[in-house]
């Protein structure tokens with residue numbers, strides 16, 4: 491479990507993390523979402539004792555990271571896959587970390603196999619693709635077989651097969667009862683990977699919600715409509731509750747009315763439809779909706795104070 495309470499980090503004139511409190515529970519994958527500069531990396535660095543909070547606290551398994559007796563066995567972390575010594579082989583890199591963390595040598599081959607680098611152990615890290623470096627970073631995080639995993643942007647640079655691989659790995663580790671915390675701004679990938687998300691903006695917590703609820707509540711349902719007579723359909727829809735979200739050429743994205751209503755309306759006027767598809771809003775839309783609401787709320791709050 492990760493517990494963050496009132497966590498704050500102020501750099502000279504920037505409040506990177508602003509009075510943040512949350513809990514990351516074991517047994518599920520928790521995504522950490524927020525736009526660039528929202529404070530995700532700074533939060534993760536403070537949890538790992540790499541940055542000192544201006545205020546507040548962060549605990550892993552009930553303890554401050556710096557007071558953990560065997561940190562690699564408690565928390566595995568992937569922060570910056572570029573921070574590798576290029577002349578070292580993958581195995582030498584892992585050996586260096588294992589020795590510092592008091593981890594037995596035989597674990598190195600196990601984690602190399604686990605991340606699909608079994609045959610690349612003796613290759614120099616400098617020859618690795620970004621995806622291979624991510625895999626090596628994950629191998630390093632798993633060395634101590636920790637109960638908590640924290641990964642900053644682990645999907646960056648991975649090809650689709652690599653993304654599916656990380657997703658399957660993380661879900662499997664969560665189902666063993668581990669705490670999995672990963673940041674990403676690839677919303678759609680997060681939707682398929684995480685069970686729960688924490689969303690931050692400008693260092694503040696905006697949402698702490700299950701992916702299911704966020705998607706369900708987050709955005710209005712939309713219908714995609716394609717018709718060779720789209721302009722006429724737009725004119726007819728203007729007399730209904732419909733809201734045209736976007737319209738390009740023959741394609742319309744409509745909210746406020748359902749597919750059946752649009753189909754009936756078109757049929758009554760003899761307008762052919764080439765496509766009529768209800769669209770389930772994704773995490774990306776839900777996220778945009780959520781952050782937009784937050785801006786309005788903040789503005790009101792500011793006005794009143």
Ligand SMILES: Nc1ncnc2c1ncn2[C@@H]1O[C@H](COP(=O)(O)OP(=O)(O)OP(=O)(O)O)[C@@H](O)[C@H]1O
Pocket residue numbers: 501502504505506524525526527528529530531532533675
């Ligand atoms: N060492 C530092 N000195 C000064 N400002 C910093 C420092 N580290 C981070 N910041 C600032 O703190 C804010 C939060 O940065 P952080 O890297 O934590 O965000 P992030 O959510 O991880 O963003 P990204 O998705 O781009 O990685 C940014 O405004 C950043 O410029």
